[in-house]
Amino acid sequence: MIRVVLPAPLCSLADVAREVTLEVVGPPTHRGVLDAVEAAYPMLRGTLRDQTTKQRRPFIRFYANERDLSHESPDTPLPQEVVDGKEPYLIIGAMSGG
C-alpha cells in the first residue's frame, strides 16, 4: 500500500483526510499512483494531470524522500521507501501566488 498526501483543496474536494492509503495495480510508478488516486476519487480527475495527454499540470509537484520527483518519467519506479510505506508520496501544489 502506498501512502499519498494530497493538497488540502483536493482533500476537501474528495472529502478525505490529508493522507490516504492506496493500492497501486501493477508496477509502483508515478503513473500507477495517479491512476490509483483517480480510480479511488474520480472527482480528482483532471486536477493533477491532463485527462487526455496525462501530462502533469504545471503547478503540481511530486515529492518523496525530500526529493523533487516531478520531472521524472511517469513510468519511473517509485523509491523503495514509498513502495514499502515508510515514506509518503507527496502531491504538492507548487508555491505560487505570493
Place this chain on the structure above:
Amino acid sequence: MSSVRVLVGTRKGAFVLTSDGKRKDWKVSGPHFPGWEVYHVKGSPLNPNRLYASQSSGWFGQLIQRSDDGGVTWAPVGNDFAYASVPGTHQWYDGTPHPWEFKRVWHLEPSLTDPETVFAGVEDAALFKSTDGGGAWHELKGLREHGSGAQWNPGAGGMCLHTILIDPTDADRMYIAISAAGTFRTVDGGKTWQPINTGLRSPQIPDEDAEVGHCVHRIALHPARPKVLFMQKHWDVMRSDDGGDSWHEVSGNLPTDFGFPIDVHAHEPETIYVVPIKSDGEHYPPEGKLRVYRSRTGGNEWEALTNGLPQQDCYVNVLRDAMAVDSMDECGIYFGTTGGQVYASPDGGDHWSAIVRDLPAVLSVEVQTLR
C-alpha cells in the same frame, strides 16, 4: 411570496445571497468552494434548484459543480473539456500563431427547454454542450472550425467565449461572443456558425471593420424581442435590430463608452443598463464616481443612476458577467465589483444599496426569481 436568489462568483469562492420579494434584508451563504476562482454560477430556468458553477484554479484546473437543492449542497460533475478536433492555432498578443489550449470555463448557460442540457463557453474560445446535467461535455466544433479561428486573438483576460444567448422562441438560434473575435450566430443548434459583426469598428485592429477580431465584452437581449441585441464592446455601445446582421452605435451621451456589462430591464425591452469605465488602461469609473447608466430609449439617451452608489474615491471595476436583473414586478438590478461589493436596486436603478460589501473580487452575478 416571491423571493430572489443572487448567485455570485468571485476570485476565491462562490456566494449565494437570498432575500424575500422586498429585497431589503439579505442572507449570505458561502464561501462555497473556498479559495477557488468561480467564474460563473447559474441556475436552470426550468428547475431553479438546479445550479451549475464553474470552479477553477491555476493549480488544479477546471471543475464543474452542480447543486440540485438551490446551492445548499454541491457535487462535482464532468470536467473533461477536450476539443473535438485538433484545435490548431490562433493569434497571440504579438500577432504570432499560438496553440489553442483549454484553460477554464467562463460561462455556463442552462438550456431554456431541457433541464439536463447546459452550454459552457470556455477559454481558449470554444462552445461545449452537456445533455446529462454536466456529466459529459462535447464541443460544438462548428464554431471553432467555421474558418476564421486563426484570426481570433485574446483580449487582456484571455481568449474567452464569455456570452451565450439562447433565443427563447427558437432553441436552435443562439448568439455567442468571444473576446477578441466578435459575435457569432447559429440557427441550427450550434452545428454551423456565422460571424455577425457588420457595423463594428475597432481601431485597435489592422482592418477596423474586419469580419472578426473585435473585442466584444458582452451582448444582451430581451426575451420578448430576441432579434434586438445590445452590445458593450471594448469601446462603443452597439445595437442590432436584425438579429446581428448589422450593428449601429448607441453610445450617445455616455461619459465614456468603454465598459464590460450590459443588460436589459426584465419588463421594458428598450430599457438598458451599462457601467461606464474610464478606459481600457484605467479600469475604474470616471472621476471616481460609480454610476450605472440607464437608457429608456434603447440607447443614445442615457441617464446616470447614482442614488446609493459611491460618488467619490471609487476605483473598482465591474466585469462583464457581473450584472443581472430579476423579474419581480418591479425589476431589480444587481451588479458586483472587483472591490467585493454587490449592489442591488429593487426599483429599476433608481435606488441602490450594497447587499454585501467585502467579498473577494466579484467575477459574476446572476439572479433567480423564485415564485
